[in-house]
Every structure is written in structure tokens, then in C-alpha cells.
Amino acid sequence: MKKFVVRRIGYSVLSLLLLSLTIFFFVRVTGDPAVLLAEPGASAEDLRIIREQFGLDRPLWIQYGAFMENLLKGDFGKSFYYRTPVLELYLSRLPHSLLLAGAAMVFSLLIGIPTGIIAAVRVNRWWDSIGKVFALLGLSLPSFWVGLLLILFFSVYLEWLPSSGAGTAWHVIMPAFALGWYFAAAHMRLTRSSMLEVLGSEYVKLARLKGLPEALVIAKHAFKNALIPVLTLAGINLVIMVNVAVVVETVFAWPGVGRLLFEGISFRDFPVVQATVILGGAMIIVVNLVVDILYAVIDPRIRLER
Amino acid sequence: MTRPLLEVEDLRTYYFGDRGRRVTKAVDGVSLTLAAGETLGIVGESGSGKTTLALSLLRLLPPAARIVGGAIRFEGEDLLTKSDGEMRRIRGKRIAMILQDPMASLNPLFTVGDQVAEPIRVHEGADRRAARERARELLRSVKIAAPELRVREYPHQMSGGMRQRIVGAIAISCDPRLLIADEPTTSLDLTIQAQYLGLLRELQRRHRLTLIFVTHNLGIVARMCDRVAVMYAGRVVETGPTKAIFDAAAHPYTKALIESIPKLSGARGRLTAIDGQPPDPAALPAGCAFHPRCPKVFERCRQEAPPELPAGEAHAARCWLLPPA
Ligand SMILES: Nc1ncnc2c1ncn2[C@@H]1O[C@H](COP(=O)(O)OP(=O)(O)O)[C@@H](O)[C@H]1O
Numbered sequence A: 001m002k003k004f005v006v007r008r009i010g011y012s013v014l015s016l017l018l019l020s021l022t023i024f025f026f027v028r029v030t031g032d033p034a035v036l037l038a039e040p041g042a043s044a045e046d047l048r049i050i051r052e053q054f055g056l057d058r059p060l061w062i063q064y065g066a067f068m069e070n071l072l073k074g075d076f077g078k079s080f081y082y083r084t085p086v087l088e089l090y091l092s093r094l095p096h097s098l099l100l101a102g103a104a105m106v107f108s109l110l111i112g113i114p115t116g117i118i119a120a121v122r123v124n125r126w127w128d129s130i131g132k133v134f135a136l137l138g139l140s141l142p143s144f145w146v147g148l149l150l151i152l153f154f155s156v157y158l159e160w161l162p163s164s165g166a167g168t169a170w171h172v173i174m175p176a177f178a179l180g181w182y183f184a185a186a187h188m189r190l191t192r193s194s195m196l197e198v199l200g201s202e203y204v205k206l207a208r209l210k211g212l213p214e215a216l217v218i219a220k221h222a223f224k225n226a227l228i229p230v231l232t233l234a235g236i237n238l239v240i241m242v243n244v245a246v247v248v249e250t251v252f253a254w255p256g257v258g259r260l261l262f263e264g265i266s267f268r269d270f271p272v273v274q275a276t277v278i279l280g281g282a283m284i285i286v287v288n289l290v291v292d293i294l295y296a297v298i299d300p301r302i303r304l305e306r
Numbered sequence B: 001m002t003r004p005l006l007e008v009e010d011l012r013t014y015y016f017g018d019r020g021r022r023v024t025k026a027v028d029g030v031s032l033t034l035a036a037g038e039t040l041g042i043v044g045e046s047g048s049g050k051t052t053l054a055l056s057l058l059r060l061l062p063p064a065a066r067i068v069g070g071a072i073r074f075e076g077e078d079l080l081t082k083s084d085g086e087m088r089r090i091r092g093k094r095i096a097m098i099l100q101d102p103m104a105s106l107n108p109l110f111t112v113g114d115q116v117a118e119p120i121r122v123h124e125g126a127d128r129r130a131a132r133e134r135a136r137e138l139l140r141s142v143k144i145a146a147p148e149l150r151v152r153e154y155p156h157q158m159s160g161g162m163r164q165r166i167v168g169a170i171a172i173s174c175d176p177r178l179l180i181a182d183e184p185t186t187s188l189d190l191t192i193q194a195q196y197l198g199l200l201r202e203l204q205r206r207h208r209l210t211l212i213f214v215t216h217n218l219g220i221v222a223r224m225c226d227r228v229a230v231m232y233a234g235r236v237v238e239t240g241p242t243k244a245i246f247d248a249a250a251h252p253y254t255k256a257l258i259e260s261i262p263k264l265s266g267a268r269g270r271l272t273a274i275d276g277q278p279p280d281p282a283a284l285p286a287g288c289a290f291h292p293r294c295p296k297v298f299e300r301c302r303q304e305a306p307p308e309l310p311a312g313e314a315h316a317a318r319c320w321l322l323p324p325a
């Protein structure tokens, strides 16, 4: 168990290191930020001064070394564009992302769990088939496309909902729907398979042998057990939602960390891009680590391994 | 003679797989009669259709299975024409069943007290408090110590033997007329097994239960049952009083089963020592299904399936060796 945890933490640290390395060099391939930061018609000398100011004139590996040194002290650097510490910027955007992810999660569970249960209870009937089509659509339709359709219908055609920005409850509806769509399908699929497994269990058979009404068998004996893996997945997905909302936040101009990343890329604001990618990656890696360790604690086959 | 408690007539339960192209005749023309208070043992190798038969009586089959023919009469009522709601009121109330695996048959997320009280609440409309009180009594009657503490515990806090007794308490909670026990002791170790069988006998006496005891252990049958039905490939190949079966088995399969009981510890006999493979019920041999493994096989066995022929007082078998009726 100890060995497992140590090894698992080692892998996590290694993944983070690789991620930081990759994003550091990749972001520098996107072009020269000085061109975007300087006044229009700036001279070569002006550009050189800007590069020098941000340390971009030094050799790449020296830049990486300085970056990593600061990172270990918890300093992500300053934004080229806003000239404020990136971490502050990130933390000011995070609540918006959490709100959006929370709303998308509620939506995905409200859709995914009941449809998954119906599909399992009516397995291989037409309800189940509709569910399968829905799951396929949910998993394959890109979120920007769903987002644009929503805007076209509810903002442009019906004029019911604001197409962009944040502030009121109305603003969160469409982005939450666009972001939650994929996860609703994923949660439905897992609810269905988990429910099917539980419905075939001996304790459900015994519940039926007792003469309990079928509704009670499903709502009490099957549902609670089937929910455990779904809620585990939902916990992981919540963290993922915070960090993969780039496209949705951009389409709806939602001021979260996803949009911050998009802005960072458009302005070649290297510190912003590095910070959002590394922090997002770290969140996902940590959540996976915690879940793996929790599973190991539950599963004696892993727990007892030395 | 009074009306039997249970009459099963030419019951057929098939599994349909592969969109109906694969048919497994798990129960294929079974007839049984059971008088009130009697104990019937159903024996046979694994896969002979015992569980399918038991579940058919309660009409609680897996989705792939369907009862395609026959009749089941319980206390004079035809169970096959009952609605789902009527069947539900029979299950757990008038016919109860004990499943094989005590570890898996209790729900891990609810307390033992809750699970024992459930049938009482559903069938008798008892309120929570009264049902709790009955649950404590039931646990006491299956010899669980400190029931007032145990009712609040969860299944994982108890041993396998205790869980099996809790499943027993659930089965008798509404005073059923008929109790079906499907290999109730297979997963228990030997001393616990013996204790549990003793408990079942005591419950049977106290509640005047009629018992169907499904097992592949002939030693248990000899101790527990008044009558035996031997199943092979979905059919009852021999049936009769326990003594007659053990003294003068008529069917070669039954004889092989009895010979396979280890002589020293009768209670241990497992049906594994018969030569040849158990048949695949999805592709049964023509004629007598036992003929590929039968030491006495002759020409007619390969062509025609034997009918049930009398072999003594209330004793019959499906074998061509018996003289025609
Ligand atoms: N859910 C199922 N689907 C298809 N076939 C089944 C299913 N359950 C049992 N069978 C088949 O029915 C036959 C009888 O099984 P079962 O009643 O469990 O026998 P036993 O209880 O005597 O071991 C077996 O050959 C098995 O393959």
C-alpha cells in the first residue's frame, strides 16, 4: 500500500513536470509577443526593449530554469498584458469557472441519472434505444457547436437568453447546458451500466423475493448502490469541467479560467497560458491521485500489496 | 387424501438467447406434488435446472427466461394466471425462498433490522416500530445473540453463518406456507452447515413449513427430506420416498449419485464423481438425455426418451429398464 502510494505520487509529480516543460516550449512556438504588445508601427529597437523587459531575449533553457525556480516558490510571474501577477488573475477568474462547472454538473446529473435509470429498467426497449442515441450525440457533438445552436435558437431567434457575459442567473443557463451536455451523456452511460449490474445482484433478487413493490426495489435497494460509482465519477468530472471549459467560455464570453487561457493564447501572454495550463493540469492530476488512493484503500487486492 | 399444497404439472421454462435463436430448455416438463408439511429434496448436478425450477414457482425469472408451458397450482390457485401484483403479494408472504449466497443476498447499505422488517411492513402494513420489534424477535428465533444491538448493524459486520441465519429470518418473517431453500448451505463451512440445517428443521417444526430443499448434496437429503426428486437435464428422472430412493434407486443416474457419496462422511457427498460431462441443455442428446454417460445404455435409449414409469409405491423413474406400466 505504501509502495503503491509512493509510486503513484511519483508518477503524478513526473506528469506535472512533463506538462510544465511541454507547455513552456509550445507556447513559445506560437510567435513573438512583443509584436502584439508594442504600439502599431513600433521600431525594431522598441520590440527589442520589450523582449528584454520580459526576459525573452535570453536562451530558452535559461528562461525555463528561471521559470521553474519561481514556480517552486509559488510565483507564476506577471501577465505581459495586464502587468499583474498571474496567480491573482487566475484566482479572480476561478469563482466564475466554479459556478459554471457547478451549474453544468447539476444539469448533467439531473439529466444523466434519471435517463440512465430508465434505460437500465427498460433495457433493450425503445426508451433504452433513445437513450443510446442521446448518449452517442452527447459524446460526439462538439460543445462549441451545441453552444452556437443554443445561441442561435434562444438568443437570436427567441430572444429569451443573453448570448454572452455573466452576472445573472439567466447568463449561466446556456453555457452550463453546452458544457454539461457531454457529461450528462457520460453520467447516463455509467448510471445505466451501474444500475444494470446492481439489478442483477443477489440482494435485488432477495428484495423481489420478499414481495416488495418494484418501485421500492429500484428506488431503495438498487438506486443507492448504483449511485456510488456515478458520484465518484461526478467528483472527478467537476474538476475536469472547471478546466476544459475553454471553448464554451469563449463562445459565451464567460469570464472564467478557460476564457483566461484563450485570451492568453491570443495575446501570446506566455505566463498566463503557462499558469492556467499547469494549475488546471495539477488539479486534474491531484484528483485522479486522490481517487486512485481511495480506491486502493477500499480494494483489499491493492491495499494488501507490498 | 387432502388437496396437495403445491402441484406442478408439465412445467417448461426455457431461456431464449441470441435473439431467440438459442433455446435452453432448463426446465422441460417437470411435474411435482407436495403435501402440506412435507419436505421435498431436489437433487441434481449443477446446471440440471434446479434454480430455474425454484424461481419459476415464484415467477421471478431472469429476463431471458420464460415459462412456456405447464401449470403451477398453489393452495388450489393457478399461479401462472396471476397478475404481477397478485404474485407480489404471494412472494415473501405465502411462498418464501432462501438464496444460495448469504454474503451477496443482503444489501450492504441498509441495516439488518431494516432488511428483516421489510416484508412485515410491506405485507402486513406494520408501522416502523412494530416491525422493528418483530425483527428483533425473528433474529432471536434464528439464534442471533443480542438482537437489539444487531438490528442496528450492517451486513458486513457479521459472519457468513450469521448472515445466512438472517436470510432465514427474512424468509420466515411473514409465516409462509412454503419455503424454498436453494442450496442454502453450499457456501458455509461444515460445522456451520450442520447448525444451519438443525435450525431449518426447528423452524419447519415450529412454523409447520412445507419445505423444498434444493441441493447437490445427497447426504443432506438423507437427513432432511421425506421425498426426493432427482433432476437431470431439466427433467425429473426419478422421484420417490427418500428411503425407497436410497434403498432401491431405479434410475442409473440416481444409482451413480448415491455411489458417489464418500462412504465415511455421508454429509459431505458432492455430486462430482460421475463419469462424463454433464449435458449441455442447449444441445441435448436425442432419446434419453443420460444415455452418453449411462453404463446400461442400449439401442432404444438413443432413439426414444423414456416416459415416467412406476418403480414402487409413490416411486417412479424415467428409464427404459423399468417394466412398462
Ligand atoms: N440467465 C440465464 N441465461 C441463459 N441460460 C441460463 C441462465 N441461467 C441458467 N441458465 C441455463 O439453464 C440451465 C439450468 O440452470 P440452473 O437452473 O441454474 O441449474 P442448477 O440450479 O441446477 O445449477 C443451465 O444449463 C444454464 O446454462
Ligand code: SF4
Pocket (backbone or CB within 6 Å): B251, B252, B253, B288, B289, B290, B291, B294, B295, B296, B297, B298, B301, B306, B318, B319, B320, B321
Ligand atoms: S433409459 Fe437407457 S440410457 Fe437412459 S437411464 Fe435408462 S438405461 Fe440409461
Ligand SMILES: [Mg+2]
Pocket (backbone or CB within 6 Å): B050, B051, B052
Ligand atoms: Mg442453482
